[in-house]
Amino acid sequence: MNLNQLTARQLQKKLDAKEIKPQEIISSLKQRLAESEEKVRAYVSGADFSSIPDEGLPVAIKDNICTKGLNTQCCSKILKDFKPPYDATVIKKIKEAGLSVQSAKTNMDEFAFGSSTENSFFGATHNPWDIERVPGGSSGGSAAAVAADEAIWALGSDTGGSIRQPASFCGVVGLKPTYGRVSRYGLIAFASSLDQIGPITKDVADSAWLAKIISGHDIQDATAVDIPVPDYTKALVKDVKGIKIGVPEEYFVEGLDEEVKEHILQAIELLKKLGATVKKVKLPHTQYALPVYYIIATAEASSNLARFDGVEYGFRTDSKGQSLIDMYEETRGEGFGSEAKRRIILGTYVLSHGYYEAYYLRAQKVRTLIKNDFDAVFKEFDCILTPTSPTPAFKIGEKAANPLNMYLSDIYTIPANLAGIPAISLPCGLTKKRLPVGLQILTKAFDEETLFRIAYTYEQNTSWHLEKPKL
Amino acid sequence: MAISKDTVKYVAHLARIRLKPEELDVFSVQLEEILKYMEKLNEAEVSHIPPTSHILSLKNVFRADQVRPSLDVDAVLENAPKKKDRQFSVPKVIA
Numbered sequence: 218m219n220l221n222q223l224t225a226r227q228l229q230k231k232l233d234a235k236e237i238k239p240q241e242i243i244s245s246l247k248q249r250l251a252e253s254e255e256k257v258r259a260y261v262s263g264a265d266f267s268s269i270p271d272e273g274l275p276v277a278i279k280d281n282i283c284t285k286g287l288n289t290q291c292c293s294k295i296l297k298d299f300k301p302p303y304d305a306t307v308i309k310k311i312k313e314a315g316l317s318v319q320s321a322k323t324n325m326d327e328f329a330f331g332s333s334t335e336n337s338f339f340g341a342t343h344n345p346w347d348i349e350r351v352p353g354g355s356s357g358g359s360a361a362a363v364a365a366d367e368a369i370w371a372l373g374s375d376t377g378g379s380i381r382q383p384a385s386f387c388g389v390v391g392l393k394p395t396y397g398r399v400s401r402y403g404l405i406a407f408a409s410s411l412d413q414i415g416p417i418t419k420d421v422a423d424s425a426w427l428a429k430i431i432s433g434h435d436i437q438d439a440t441a442v443d444i445p446v447p448d449y450t451k452a453l454v455k456d457v458k459g460i461k462i463g464v465p466e467e468y469f470v471e472g473l474d475e476e477v478k479e480h481i482l483q484a485i486e487l488l489k490k491l492g493a494t495v496k497k498v499k500l501p502h503t504q505y506a507l508p509v510y511y512i513i514a515t516a517e518a519s520s521n522l523a524r525f526d527g528v529e530y531g532f533r534t535d536s537k538g539q540s541l542i543d544m545y546e547e548t549r550g551e552g553f554g555s556e557a558k559r560r561i562i563l564g565t566y567v568l569s570h571g572y573y574e575a576y577y578l579r580a581q582k583v584r585t586l587i588k589n590d591f592d593a594v595f596k597e598f599d600c601i602l603t604p605t606s607p608t609p610a611f612k613i614g615e616k617a618a619n620p621l622n623m624y625l626s627d628i629y630t631i632p633a634n635l636a637g638i639p640a641i642s643l644p645c646g647l648t649k650k651r652l653p654v655g656l657q658i659l660t661k662a663f664d665e666e667t668l669f670r671i672a673y674t675y676e677q678n679t680s681w682h683l684e685k686p687k688l
Numbered sequence: 689m690a691i692s693k694d695t696v697k698y699v700a701h702l703a704r705i706r707l708k709p710e711e712l713d714v715f716s717v718q719l720e721e722i723l724k725y726m727e728k729l730n731e732a733e734v735s736h737i738p739p740t741s742h743i744l745s746l747k748n749v750f751r752a753d754q755v756r757p758s759l760d761v762d763a764v765l766e767n768a769p770k771k772k773d774r775q776f777s778v779p780k781v782i783a
Binding site: 299300302397410436439442504507509511512519523526527529530532533538540543545546547549550555558559561562565569576578579580582585586588620621636662 | 704722726729734746
């Protein structure tokens with residue numbers, strides 16, 4: 218096995234034992250990139266791989282996380298060539314932990330608006346399991362890079378499933394931590410009440426390790442709460458005896474692919490055999506999660522993206538408009554892609570005079586109901602198990618013409634963001650066409666330890682995480 | 689709720705985005721479809737439910753009022769599409 222195929226923990230052991238040098242990991246990554254990147258396109262185009270750092274295990278970083286002096290463009294024309302003058306807090310933490318940051322950023326849907334990584338100014342990423350299919354999104358570049366062994370591990374961001382859904386489509390592990398667990402300072406904001414940064418890794422142990430590194434209080438982000446970070450690697454215990462699992466009936470309805478359903482039911486059976494108790498539960502407001510999300514997320518996005526106006530950074534129009542307003546409007550009209558414009562306009566509409574109460578305020582109230590659903594279940598249960606996505610990876614172009622249809626692919630991941638709870642997706646099967654299926658586990662807020670314990674136990678009793686795409 | 693091209697144009701102006709005529713055509717159809725889907729929320733009973741703006745029960749988060757280093761002005765201006773005399777440059781605001 219080549220070094221680039223190993224997990225971060227396996228590589229660190231070899232480094233500690235002085236069996237290998239960091240440069241050997243780098244050259245094995247570079248060799249892999251030369252073979253497969255042309256097909257996968259996990260990284261932002263024009264990325265230069267010669268400058269992968271020589272020291273420490275390298276981490277691939279999504280293009281919306283600020284890296285000092287390195288292009289951070291949110292895969293948008295409007296942020297073309299932006300080089301942040303500072304590092305995001307997660308980047309500082311990664312460096313302090315002795316890891317290194319890859320200079321080539323991973324591809325994404327523009328400003329994380331999408332579920333397929335087709336909405337990138339730099340072109341689509343392809344799923345390593347079938348290059349005619351999407352890798353999911355918006356952190357599709359990070360997930361595809363890890364799945365194709367073009368990265369050891371990576372960071373993504375998750376607003377409505379943008380870590381978990383691509384992890385599921387690419388057969389890797391993706392964690393969305395509890396809201397407030399990881400500092401958002403330096404994450405270019407999409408929806409501030411929903412966004413979280415999290416790891417995309419080859420197995421659960423790496424996920425726990427990287428989560429531990431990036432979590433914690435930060436004075437630069439008032440929502441990064443001051444609660445001690447447990448050593449998540451100590452939660453990697455192979456035991457689910459007595460764990461109470463709830464399975465929500467609302468997630469097993471029309472629209473769920475039969476093969477996906479079959480694999481999830483098998484996963485539930487296995488956990489039962491390992492000593493967990495499983496019961497059906499109700500999350501009655503699930504049907505409202507998607508409309509609530511697309512009101513709240515677009516409203517917050519319309520406000521956050523007001524800063525891209527051609528003044529401080531990025532792209533400015535060449536057109537010779539007369540006024541400042543003309544310059545703003547032309548710059549934003551030319552600089553944003555279709556999905557970004559659609560969402561900004563939708564968000565502006567739901568916040569505008571006369572519609573605020575009917576849409577935005579009502580959505581915030583229904584958000585309370587969704588959160589209450591979870592609170593009620595977690596009084597009795599340790600975790601909730603669901604599919605991560607209703608289908609395996611779909612074909613490139615298949616959903617591009619119908620935004621609403623695309624939004625539906627996040628239907629199982631969005632509720633965790635609305636409720637602020639942690640959730641992980643891990644591989645639990647391959648379809649007959651050899652496309653990965655993801656199992657989603659959710660726990661109550663700040664209980665990542667239980668999440669890792671259940672995920673680790675499942676993973677160590679199966680071999681799905683060891684399957685590799687045949688590129 | 690029907691959403692006319694004029695409404696889309698007006699909201700796009702509020703959002704400071706200039707749309708091409710063909711974008712107006714597509715967006716008014718798509719936004720209408722999306723807003724119609726959102727009307728599902730009208731079924732939910734929320735008259736006695738408080739809104740959630742975010743899930744943490746944080747109130748005011750205070751920190752010590754200490755002077756910390758700021759970003760370097762020249763480093764920040766590196767990214768500006770147009771600058772003059774160590775400042776951002778924009779089209780004339782007052783004629």
